[in-house]
Amino acid sequence: MKEPRGYEYTTDLLVIGCGFSGMWAAMRARDFLDDVLVVDKGPRDWGGLGGLSGGDMIVKQPDMNLDDLLDDLVYYYDGLADQRLLSRILTQSYDRFMDFENWGHKFVRNDKGELCFIPQRALDYMRYYYYHPYGMGGIDKARLLKRECEKRGVRRLGRVVITDVITDGDRACGAVGFHAQSGMPVFIRARAVLLATNTGGWKPSYHQNTPAGEGV
Ligand SMILES: Cc1cc2nc3c(=O)[nH]c(=O)nc-3n(C[C@H](O)[C@H](O)[C@H](O)COP(=O)(O)OP(=O)(O)OC[C@H]3O[C@@H](n4cnc5c(N)ncnc54)[C@H](O)[C@@H]3O)c2cc1C
Structure with a gap:
């Protein structure tokens, strides 16, 4: 009997990393592309670090001034902040x-219906909006992102460890890796490749944790 060569896939967009970033990117890409494939070396449904996180969210509420919040964040991250990128993230x-609220993820509000928040390092605008039960917001967000990906027909595969991106000149046109359980090689052809493997593991501002994201 002929031994199988490995697993082969073809897609319009390959997203490497199925954390919150990868799932958001895949969802949005489905508005424009017929086929989007997300792979992760972890279990298919773990949701990256987001699934382990508290899910507290930093948000520029409509009544906040962008620069005020940006100033707080630069201080919060000890100056290690790409301000242009942060501005774009905060604006959205x-x-x-x-x-998240429209998908049924309810941030905590007081009796008057006002949003509750946890101020960070006594800063005025750096606030965490949180979920009830506290600490479970990440699991709920991961669940919702997975649900929305499924609704939009995003293909997701777990246990695929990508070891290299294939290029054709300057263009990425796929990736290779292996299946973490069987050891079988995996070949993926793609019109475009998006890396969502994370650059930072945890918050550098916590000092004791290394910012050694696996994507690096
Ligand atoms: C305990 C904890 C609590 C946190 N609490 C909060 C909080 O309350 N609020 C907040 O805003 N943030 C919090 N964070 C941070 C937040 O969870 C992360 O910043 C965010 O989830 C990162 O998302 P990401 O998609 O960029 O990366 P990740 O979630 O790290 O996703 C990257 C994915 O890429 C995969 N990957 C990496 N290399 C490869 C490869 N070679 N092949 C295939 N797959 C690969 C990984 O398996 C991973 O699933 C917390 C983090 C932790 C750990």
């Missing part, structure tokens, strides 16, 4: 916050 953060 309220829409993402509302996406």
Whole structure:
């Protein structure tokens, strides 16, 4: 009997990393592409670090000034902050916050219906909006992102360890790796490849944790 060569896939967009970033990117890409494939070396449904996280969310609420929040964040991250990137993230953060609320993820509010938050390092605008039960927000967000990916027909595969991206000149056109349980090689052809493997493991501002994200 002929031994199988490995697993082969073809897709319009290959997203490497099925954490919150990868899932958001895959979902959005499905608005424009017929086929989107997300692979992760972990179990298919673990949701990256987000699934382990508290899920507290930093949000630029409509009544906040972007620069005020940005100043707080630069201080919070000990100056190690890409301000242009952060501005773009914060500008979109309220829409993402509302996406979660519209999907049924309820951030905690007081009796008057006002959002509750946890101020960080006594800063005025650096606030964490949180979920009840506290600490379970990440699991719920991961569940919702997986659900939304499924609804949009995003293909997700777990236990695929990518070892290299294939290039054709300057263009990425696929990736290779192996299946973590069987050891079988995996070959993926793609019109585009997006790396969502994370650059930072945990918050550098916590000092004791290394910022050694696996994506590096
Ligand atoms: C305990 C904890 C609590 C946290 N609490 C909060 C919080 O309350 N609020 C908040 O905003 N943030 C919090 N964070 C941080 C937040 O969870 C992360 O910043 C965020 O989830 C990162 O998402 P990501 O998609 O960029 O990366 P990740 O979730 O790290 O996803 C990257 C994915 O890529 C995969 N991958 C990496 N290399 C490969 C490879 N070679 N082949 C295939 N797959 C690969 C990994 O398995 C992983 O699933 C917390 C983190 C932790 C650990």
